[in-house]
Amino acid sequence: MPFAVYVLGLAVFAQGTSEFMLAGLVPGIAEDLGVSLGAAGLLTSGFAVGMAVGAPLMALFSRNWPRRSALLVFLGVFVAVHVLGALTPNYAVLLATRVLAALANAGFWAVAMTTAVGMVDDRHKARATSVVVGGVTIACVAGVPAGAVLGGEFGWRAAFWAVALVSLPAVLALARAIPGGRPAPTRVGARDELRVLGQRPLLLTLLMMALVQGATFCTFTYLATLVTEVTGLAESWVPGVLALFGVGSFVGVTVGGRIIDARPVGLMVAGMVALTVGWTALALGAGSAAVVLPLVFVQGMLAFGTGPALITRALRQAEAAPTLSGGYATAAFNVGATLGPWLGGAALGGFAGLGGLGHRAPAWVSAALMLAALAVVALALATARRRGRTGAVAGAPESEKAAPLA
Structure with a gap:
């Protein structure tokens, strides 16, 4: 695997930390800037x-740029707006920096995806994708908890400074590792x-991605509430449970990336079926720590093990669409990451008066979203x-064309 692919994963780690760490910083931001929790949540x-x-949009905007230049510009803007966010005393400016950071991050993801798979042959495309996506899982395991600790000890601005500082080595590494020159003429x-x-086939795949990611982030977002209110674990367990999900995610994306290229369709469908069973089992067995803790690890592993197969597909x-393909995949991923928590929150609110059943609602929503994803597969x-294109549903290799679900 080219070293440059791992550099892309490093940059995604820094950006993933920024994306997810904010959940633990919202109360401090609201108090410091004198706004409501709802406004800070925006x-x-x-x-x-x-x-x-x-x-x-960012992939389209940068489609004629040299790949290295595009990656450096997006990452440079990302660093700059974090510095501005750490300095500003104004809520409106902070909100604007978050939108700009998202646009820069989205552009980076879109270009990084196509750059990573363009550096390897067909047999290693899923593995290259898994290395890039692996940056997100490491952010869940290490970056997000570290950001929460920094925010708690030194204030939320310290977490913004940390993201900017962690991104700087990635800027330098990208400048050295990514080949220069413009993309191949098209x-x-x-x-x-x-x-x-x-x-239609691409739209169905993107819909699958959104549903699978929606299911994942629906339960993950409210996992702390589930384990404290239903499982009965103390709040001190929450960081460990979240880290357990992150470790499972890292294992899944690492192992999945190494084996998916051989049989992408079969492994993708098997993973989606297993995810459906797992979210259902979590909803049913949420009252037992002996059920919840192993399932948290397994579901993280399955979710992020299946992800590279869907992205590669x-x-x-x-x-x-050589320049926009990464943008389409990134958009589908984030539609799911937005939709899932919203549906989970709506379900929590709708069943709030039912005690433990209400707190299990996000897991049931995740199971329902996975059933919808399997319907899309069908x-x-x-x-x-x-x-008349048996096996073409995933751009499958020759070994799968005779039996696409094997």
């Missing part, structure tokens, strides 16, 4: 929406790349069969 929502909308125009998004199906298979 900083998280603004970032998520900026990521979902910004990925294809005759595909921007309109032609945008038309690719209207292709989307990139292959969008090969006719629709994708039916579409492929109607078109």
Whole structure:
């Protein structure tokens, strides 16, 4: 695996820390800037929406730039707005920096995806994708807890400074590791790349991605409430439980990236079925720590082990959009990351008066989202069969074309 792919993962780690750490900093920001908790919470929502909308827009904006220049510009803007955010006493300015950070992060993700898979042959594309996505899992394990500790000890601004400082080595490494020069010439125009998004197989894959990620972040967002209110664990257990999910995610993305390229369709479907069973089991067994703790690890592993298969599938199906394919995949990921917590919160509110049942609601929503994802898989298979392209649902290699679900 080229060293440059690991450098991209390092940069994603810094940006992933920024994306997720804010959940633990909202109370401190609200108090310091004199705004409501709801207003401070918009900083998280603004970032998520900026990521979902910004990925294809930023990929389109930078489509003719040299890859190294695009990555450095996006990461440089990301660092600069974190410095500004750490300095500003104004809520409106801080909100603007979060939106700009999201756009820069989205642009970086979109370019990083296509850059990583472009550096390896077809046999290692899922592994390269897993290295980049692995930066997010490391952020969950180490970056987010560290940001929470910094925010608690030195104030929320210290966490913003830390993200900027951690990003600087990635800037230097990118400048040295990513090849210069412009992307290979392509005759595909921007309109032609945008038309690719209207292709049914790609749309179904992106919908699968959004549903799977929605299921993942739906329960993960409210996991602390589940383990304290239903499982009965003390609040001191929460960081460990969240870290356990992160460790499972890292294991899943690492192992999955090494084996998915061999049988992407079969492993993807098996992972989605297992996720559906796992979220259902978590909802049913949430009252027992002996059930919850192993499932937290397993669900993290399955969610992020399946993710690279879905991303690689989307990139292959969008090969006719060489510069926007990464943007489409990034947008789908973040639509799910936005939709899942919103649905989980709505379910929590709707069942708030039912005690433990109410706190289990996000896990039930996750199971329902996975059932919807499996329905989309069935629709994708039916579409492929109607078109007489058995095994083409995932751009599968020759070994899978005879038996796409093997």
